[in-house]
Structures are given as structure tokens and as C-alpha cells.
Amino acid sequence: MIQEQRFFVYYLTIRLQFNNLYNIMKRKTILRPLHIKGLSLHKGEYVELNIRPSEEGIVFIREGTRIPARPENVVDTRLSTTLGKGKVCISTVEHLMSALYGLGITDCEIEIKGEELPSMDGSALPFIKQLQQVGIKYLGQDISPIPIKSPIIAGDSNSSVEIHPGLFSLSYKIAFEEPAIGSQEYVFEGNNYIEEIAPARTFGRLCDVEMMRAQGLAIGGGLHNAVLVDREDILNPEGLRFKDEFVRHKVLDILGDLWLLGSPVEGEIRAVKANHRLHIELILKIKEIFCGI
Ligand SMILES: [Zn+2]
Numbered sequence: 001m002i003q004e005q006r007f008f009v010y011y012l013t014i015r016l017q018f019n020n021l022y023n024i025m026k027r028k029t030i031l032r033p034l035h036i037k038g039l040s041l042h043k044g045e046y047v048e049l050n051i052r053p054s055e056e057g058i059v060f061i062r063e064g065t066r067i068p069a070r071p072e073n074v075v076d077t078r079l080s081t082t083l084g085k086g087k088v089c090i091s092t093v094e095h096l097m098s099a100l101y102g103l104g105i106t107d108c109e110i111e112i113k114g115e116e117l118p119s120m121d122g123s124a125l126p127f128i129k130q131l132q133q134v135g136i137k138y139l140g141q142d143i144s145p146i147p148i149k150s151p152i153i154a155g156d157s158n159s160s161v162e163i164h165p166g167l168f169s170l171s172y173k174i175a176f177e178e179p180a181i182g183s184q185e186y187v188f189e190g191n192n193y194i195e196e197i198a199p200a201r202t203f204g205r206l207c208d209v210e211m212m213r214a215q216g217l218a219i220g221g222g223l224h225n226a227v228l229v230d231r232e233d234i235l236n237p238e239g240l241r242f243k244d245e246f247v248r249h250k251v252l253d254i255l256g257d258l259w260l261l262g263s264p265v266e267g268e269i270r271a272v273k274a275n276h277r278l279h280i281e282l283i284l285k286i287k288e289i290f291c292g293i
Pocket of ligand 1: 094095202249253
């Protein structure tokens with residue numbers, strides 16, 4: 001009897017692991033083209049996106065230049081993740097990339113009129129909803145996860161992101177002086193992205209926003225597309241979507257950055273006070289070791 005129970009638990013564990021990976025192990029694109037319009041965060045300009053089905057990975061297109069969504073095409077990570085080729089740049093790709101990860105979409109063309117993606121409400125949820133509305137199509141090919149065989153580390157003892165051999169899991173820790181944020185930790189094991197991660201909005205400190213505005217940045221930013229914090233106060237009248245919305249947004253960001261690899265990674269990811277620069281540093285190391293760029 002005990003033997004049978006053990007076998008059942010083992011069987012269930014394997015099934016669950018298989019099911020988790022199954023959704024993102026088949027190549028997928030969208031069923032019909034999708035048009036999205038919105039305001040960009042930094043320039044405060046209206047931007048248009050045309051997302052089309054394709055079978056050549058995720059490719060951004062601007063002014064006729066095609067920029068595959070790959071880590072080697074990242075040209076700036078200071079405020080967001082920016083892709084570029086020659087003189088053409090497309091910034092703040094991470095929230096749409098995260099939505100594509102959440103739906104397991106591996107292939108589509110994203111044509112943009114503008115230089116920065118629309119900020120929507122500061123989260124990945126509006127992208128998710130619109131992508132779900134046009135539908136998802138299986139392409140019939142498998143994608144293999146990237147198996148991590150030895151630890152890979154980016155950063156130092158203060159802020160870092162590392163990946164270790166094991167099944168997929170992601171833990172993220174942040175620590176801010178602002179009492180409204182404080183120290184938070186979130187562990188994501190690959191389930192319930194749409195409910196638990198996609199709605200988490202980007203955030204900023206009032207003092208940083210004032211400084212950025214003086215430099216002509218964050219012009220389109222406000223309480224409609226970010227959580228704003230002033231010391232112990234949350235300035236948004238509606239409050240937070242989750243008590244730990246800040247760290248959940250960091251999980252959203254790193255999942256978007258990781259999706260630049262084009263395949264899921266199979267390993268334990270641990271991030272401590274990390275940022276886009278460290279995410280991309282780790283991802284480039286993974287690609288160099290396992291894909292030989
Ligand atoms: Zn973000």
C-alpha cells in the first residue's frame with residue numbers, strides 16, 4: 001500500500017512537472033494580427049504596434065529594420081531593456097516580452113511606429129488580454145528548454161542574479177529604503193503567471209520621477225501607468241494590486257528579459273536587488289555557454 005502511494009505521488013509529481021513545461025514547449029504564434037495603441041512612458045508620445053503571426057521567432061521591426069528579440073541585440077539597460085541595430089532603437093520591450101512569455105508565444109512580428117513601447121497601465125496584463133483576444137496558434141514544432149548544468153552568476157555580493165541546476169523556479173528579493181516598499185521576496189514556480197505576475201505595475205520613487213522629468217524622461221509616466229511612492233506613502237488613490245506588487249513586478253521584468261533567449265530555461269534562478277543590466281548579463285552568459293554566441 002505504502003509502495004503504491006509512493007508510486008502515485010511520484011507519478012503525480014512527474015505529471016505536474018511535465019504539464020508545467022508542456023505549455024511552453026510547443027512553438028506558438030498569434031492567430032490574427034493585433035493593433036495596439038498607447039502612450040509611451042518616457043517620451044509621453046502615442047505609439048502604435050502591429051503584431052502579426054510569424055514563424056521566425058520574435059522580431060521587432062521599426063522603420064524597415066528587423067531586430068530579432070535576442071540578448072545580443074540589447075543595446076541599453078539603464079531604465080529598461082532596449083533593443084537596437086545600427087541607428088534604430090526600440091526601448092522598454094520587457095513588459096510585452098513578459099506577456100509573450102506568460103502565453104508561451106515564441107514567434108511573432110512586432111512592428112512599431114515610435115521608439116518606445118506603449119506603457120499601457122505599467123503592467124503586462126493589457127498585452128495579455130489583447131493577445132488572448134486574437135487567439136493563439138500552435139506551430140507544431142517543439143522547443144527544448146535550456147538545461148542549466150552548472151551555476152552561472154552575474155553581479156556581486158550586493159546585487160546579483162544567478163541560476164543553478166534544477167527544475168525551473170525563480171526567487172526575487174528587493175530592499176528599498178522607502179518604508180512603502182521595504183524588503184520583499186517572491187518565489188515564482190512557473191504557475192499562475194496571468195493572475196499573480198502580469199497585473200503587477202512598474203513603480204517609481206517620487207524623487208526619481210522629478211529628477212527624470214528634469215532630464216526629459218518619464219514625461220508620459222503618472223499614476224495611470226505606475227505605482228508612485230513617496231517615502232511611506234503610496235500616491236496612487238487606488239492603492240496596490242498586491243501587498244508585494246513591487247517585487248512581483250521585478251519578477252515580471254526578469255521573465256520578459258529571459259524570454260529573449262527564445263526558449264525556457266530549466267534551472268533555479270535567484271535574484272537579489274537586481275536590475276535589467278544584471279538580467280541581461282546573466283542571459284548573455286547562459287547563451288554563450290549553451291548556445292555558443
Ligand atoms: Zn518593468
